[in-house]
Amino acid sequence: MMAVRGLGIGRLGLWLQGRQPAAQNMAPDIPPGRGPLLVVQASADARLAFSQVQRRLARLRPDLRILEVGHLSPPAAQALMAARPAALLLLGADLPAVLVTAAGRAGLPVVLAEARLVADDAAWRLRALGRRELLRHMRAVLVTDPAAQATALRMGAERGRVALTGPVTEIRDPLPCSEAERSVMAQFLRGRHAWLAASVPASEEDAVLAAHRAALAQSHRALLFLAPADPARIDPLAERIEAEGLVVARRTLDEDPADEVQIMLTDGPTEMGLWYRLAPVTYLGGTLSGDDAAARHPFEPAALGSAIVHGPRTDRHATEWQQLGGAGAARQVADADALAAAIAELSQPDLIATLASNAWRVSTGGAQVTMRICAEVLDAIAAGQP
Template structure:
């Protein structure tokens, strides 16, 4: 890792050496609990299950489902250049989804544990010509050892929430040691670019490109599932609460009590919370059907709990209005690009620091509505019953998004320019 060094970094690396013998035991324990892939868990120890292809190899790490799906257009551009891309992620769910959606020319492996043996075996086998990290996934040993092998490293679509920034400021030496190792960094907005420089990245290496999530367009939609759900819903009005978090679902359900003439679809940010959200719904006196339990939507269903992965496009297509979660609690909000791409009117809470520039533009152009509690949320949803109001908002939102720069093209060009020839 580049200078300046960090005592915390040194301590982390030393601790990894000490704990390394426990890694196989911990992974086998997770395997027994169904949290690892039986055929591929050894990839996390640095034992590959695929050969390295000939020619230039770009290694791109996207920690989980959201990051992986957001870079699909970028991956398409990269493989079109003739390079092969090794995509790594950490979760079994992300591996399953990406297996169906990665463009031809991409390979997938699990990221190795950030320990001496796994990292060495991974880098020895794959010998990447360039490493790309998406958003905010920093594994110090991987970064340090990649740098030691003179592998150019790029941080793309960097994401630093207000909470993350406060935490990094408490360990300035570690932040500088990590961020100064990147050959190039791209930020979705000026606020993030300024934070990267403040925390230790070389300002000359930072480029503000806009968000990669802008380039994702419409999400995949299962046409058969869409038709079946539309038949089940019938003529009822619908609205969506997308990517919700603990603490705001109570507000959303309180709003639903004032919207009893329509069906609410709740899609938690983390579907594994499905049963907990179900308990919350029933405690609020609302009838629920749960996706993961394959429960059908009945005439008296008030809330459909969409606790599944990879189906957000389906929920947007079913709902003309979408509340984007993570915005009524201090999470920082989630992107509105997908909702706009599907033609849903956008409603948000005030806590949107993760996408501040986007929401500033949307709100300024009347392409989104901000709410602060259950009464205003219910009022906003009901206001969009007027087709003219809904059309005006979705048109304004589309205009805002269309005016943004093409971050995918710029990021792909930057990555390819750094690929050794």
């Protein structure tokens, strides 16, 4: 009896959602062409996912016509269905009642991806009951995290239609470098503990140099690749390092990291693909002080197998840092002393390998999730075509 009552209230909630004012009362213009039509609605929190899915689908199915729509009125949704789309893809937290209902009436397969369902979605309030009813129309529900997966199941989605994919993350191609240059440089590094401090602002130079002294105490042949955020700092830094009794080489002078060299000053932000490949450990500058105007994206070293160390100031690229931290893919340090301790500790290959492997999985996971969404969409299109 309760299930029947819940279903009726759910339909009432669905009806009320459908009567809410819509932003668009006219049917959208249909893209020209003869290929199948995919209708997409993406919520504000899923713009990155839409961009990446759209690009990948265009490569996989060049004849596919992709139409992004906003919230439609019932007449506009019905007019859109008259164009005989092949499938509907929803990205993000929104479940547009009018569009999903129209798709259901037209027998259109619906895929919900990047679904960030929350606990309130499984409540027994009117709005939540309406969302439960909408979820019954989904051919596939691809969720971002275990909590969203549990919520989808509590909402009544069939277990076989719910899949935990993780979130779509930014896909960044690995930075390039000259393989000949990398090979030559690698000859100098055999048996040495090397690490990179990338885009280091002047405010963090003391902390980075202190961390390298700690690394030298752990391994007297340790080598630091130091990339100042401001290339104008290269010559003053070289003079300071030499005055402190350390041996320095400068990339700008075409010098090599010979065995006696303890710090190699790179030429600032250039050739980062080379340094990430050579250094098993990377500290990303700006994250200790918050002086991060020149901060590098954390997926850069992650995609090239370099373990990442960072400070607490991660407002820039906050989402990516959160993903790395949640996967145990980066080492956060609180201050300069903790940075020194972490760099010294990360001379152990097994610790480096674990961090680097986890980081690589996170940085490349966006491509895998995007492909999973695209596969579901193409299956839905095949199912929706006569």
